Amino acid sequence: MRPALRAELLKITTVRGQWLGAAIATLALPAVSLLVAATGGVGAGDTVTSGAATGSIAGLLAFGIWAATVAAGEYAQQTMIVSLMTVPRRSVLYGAKLAAIGMVAAGGALVSAVTAWLVVWAVLPTGAHHTGEPFALVSVVLAIVAVSVLGMAVGLLSKSPAASASIVVVAVLLPKAAAGLLGGLERWVVGASPGTVITQAVGGAQLPHSQMFPGGAAAAALTMLLVATAVALGGAVALLRRDG
Amino acid sequence: MTPGERAAAAIVVEDATKVIDGVTVLDGVSFSALPGRVTAFVGPNGAGKTTTLRAILGIDHLTSGRATVGGRPFAEHRQPVRVAGALLTPDAAHPRRTARGHLSVVAASNDLPGSSVDAALELVGIAGIAALPVGQMSLGMRQRLALGTALIGDPAVLILDEPHNGLDAGAIRWLRVVLRALADGGRTVLLSTHLMAEIEAFCDEVVVIDQGRIAMAGPLGHFIGGASMEERYLDMVEGG
Numbered sequence: 001m002r003p004a005l006r007a008e009l010l011k012i013t014t015v016r017g018q019w020l021g022a023a024i025a026t027l028a029l030p031a032v033s034l035l036v037a038a039t040g041g042v043g044a045g046d047t048v049t050s051g052a053a054t055g056s057i058a059g060l061l062a063f064g065i066w067a068a069t070v071a072a073g074e075y076a077q078q079t080m081i082v083s084l085m086t087v088p089r090r091s092v093l094y095g096a097k098l099a100a101i102g103m104v105a106a107g108g109a110l111v112s113a114v115t116a117w118l119v120v121w122a123v124l125p126t127g128a129h130h131t132g133e134p135f136a137l138v139s140v141v142l143a144i145v146a147v148s149v150l151g152m153a154v155g156l157l158s159k160s161p162a163a164s165a166s167i168v169v170v171a172v173l174l175p176k177a178a179a180g181l182l183g184g185l186e187r188w189v190v191g192a193s194p195g196t197v198i199t200q201a202v203g204g205a206q207l208p209h210s211q212m213f214p215g216g217a218a219a220a221a222l223t224m225l226l227v228a229t230a231v232a233l234g235g236a237v238a239l240l241r242r243d244g
Numbered sequence: 245m246t247p248g249e250r251a252a253a254a255i256v257v258e259d260a261t262k263v264i265d266g267v268t269v270l271d272g273v274s275f276s277a278l279p280g281r282v283t284a285f286v287g288p289n290g291a292g293k294t295t296t297l298r299a300i301l302g303i304d305h306l307t308s309g310r311a312t313v314g315g316r317p318f319a320e321h322r323q324p325v326r327v328a329g330a331l332l333t334p335d336a337a338h339p340r341r342t343a344r345g346h347l348s349v350v351a352a353s354n355d356l357p358g359s360s361v362d363a364a365l366e367l368v369g370i371a372g373i374a375a376l377p378v379g380q381m382s383l384g385m386r387q388r389l390a391l392g393t394a395l396i397g398d399p400a401v402l403i404l405d406e407p408h409n410g411l412d413a414g415a416i417r418w419l420r421v422v423l424r425a426l427a428d429g430g431r432t433v434l435l436s437t438h439l440m441a442e443i444e445a446f447c448d449e450v451v452v453i454d455q456g457r458i459a460m461a462g463p464l465g466h467f468i469g470g471a472s473m474e475e476r477y478l479d480m481v482e483g484g
Contacts, residue, residue, distance in 0.1 A: 003352060004353055006353075007349050007350075010348060010349045011338075011341075011349050014338075015338055015340045015341050078333065078335050078336050079336055079337065081332055081336040082337065082393060084301070084302070084303045085301055085330050085332070086324065086325055086350050086353040086354060088301065088318050088321075089320075
C-alpha cells in the first residue's frame with residue numbers, strides 16, 4: 001500500500017490547484033479567527049482557545065470541499081482509468097486515497113489550529129481573556145479530518161466535483177440551520193455535527209442546551225467519527241463494486 | 245484451447261459476458277493472445293472491443309466469465325504495470341499535471357525507479373516537452389504520453405485501444421516498428437484498431453468481435469486468404 005499512498009500524495013503535489021487548495025484551506029480557519037478577534041468579535045466569556053476556533057466552520061468547509069473535488073476530479077478528469085490500471089486492487093487504491101486525504105487534512109488542520117491560537121492570542125488584549133484549554137483544539141483536527149474523509153467518500157460516490165462540494169456544504173451547515181425542525185433528534189444530530197463538536201470541546205460560546213450532545217464532547221466527537229467512518233465505508237463499497 | 249495453450253497464453257478471456265442495464269454488450273466472448281504475437285482486436289463501433297479490454301484490466305466487472313493476464317486476474321498482480329501496460333484513452337492524464345508529473349505518479353504507484361520516467365519519456369519521444377502541462381499538449385503528444393504510461397514498467401503484455409488516433413504518419417510507422425519489436429522480443433501485444441492496413445502490415449493474429457460476440461479468431465493469413473484485410477473484414481461484419 002505504501003507505493004499507492006506515495007502516488008496519491010504525488011498526485012496532490014503535482015497539480016497546482018490541488019496543493020494550492022489544501023494551502024488555502026489551511027489558511028481559512030486562522031484568517032477568519034483573526035478577523036473575528038481583530039474586529040472585537042471575541043466575547044467577554046470567550047477564551048483564547050474558543051476565540052481561535054471561531055473560524056472553524058470556514059476550515060471545515062474548505063477542507064471538505066477540497067477533499068471532495070480532489071476525489072471526484074479523478075472521474076471528472078478521467079484519470080481514474082490510469083489509477084485503476086496502475087493500482088487495480090481497489091481496496092488498496094481506496095485505502096491509499098483515504099490515507100493521503102486524511103494525512104494532508106490532519107497536517108493542514110494542525111497547522112491551522114496552532115496558527116489560529118497564536119494569532120488570536122497575539123491580537124487579543126493582554127490579560128483580557130483566559131487562555132482556555134489549547135489541547136481542546138484537537139477537536140478541530142478531528143472534525144476537519146472527519147469532514148475531509150466524508151468529502152472524499154462523497155466525491156467518489158457522486159463522481160461530480162460540484163455535487164460532492166454541495167453535499168459537503170449541506171453536511172456541515174444543515175444540521176445547525178435545520179435544528180428547529182429536528183425535534184427530539186436535535187441534540188443527537190446537531191450535537192454530533194462537526195461545528196458543534198468543536199464548540200462543545202473548546203467551550204466559551206453560548207450553545208443552547210438542546211444542542212449539547214447527551215454524552216458530552218468526547219461522545220459527540222466519537223459519534224462524528226463513526227458517521228464519517230460509515231460514509232467512508234459506503235465510498236469503499238461503491239468503488240469496489242462499480243465499473244471504472 | 246488445450247491446457248498447454250492456456251498456460252502459454254498471456255491474455256485469456258473465457259466466456260465473458262457483460263450486461264449493462266439489461267443490454268448484453270458482451271455475450272460469451274472467448275479468445276486468447278499469445279506471447280511473441282501481435283493480436284489485432286477488431287470490430288465495428290460499439291461491438292464490445294473497449295468493454296472487453298476494460299474487463300481484462302479489471303476496470304469493468306464481468307457479469308459472468310473470466311479474464312486473466314499472465315494466468316491470473318490483472319488485479320491480483322503485485323506490480324501490475326510490470327505485467328501489463330495499457331492505453332485506453334489519450335485523455336487519462338490530468339490536464340494540469342505535466343507529462344513528467346503524470347509518469348512520476350504512475351512510477352510511484354508501482355515502486356518503479358525514477359529513471360523509468362526518463363526512459364519512458366525518451367522512448368515515446370516527448371522528453372523535450374516533459375515539463376508541459378498535459379492540457380497544452382496536442383492529441384498526438386497526449387497519445388505518446390499514454391503510450392509512455394503503458395510502456396513505463398517494461399511490461400510483458402501490452403493492451404492498446406486505438407493507439408493510432410492522433411498520430412502522424414511518422415509516429416504510426418514508429419509505433420508499428422516498436423510493437424513489432426516488442427512482440428519479437430517475446431511480449432504479448434493486443435491491439436484494437438480500425439486501421440486495416442496496419443493490421444495487414446504487422447499483426448500475426450486477428451480476433452473479430454461483432455455485436456458482443458466473437459465472429460472469428462485465428463492467424464491473419466488464414467483470415468484474409470488471398471484477399472485484403474479490409475475486404476475480408478467488411479465481408480464478415482457487413483455481409484454476414
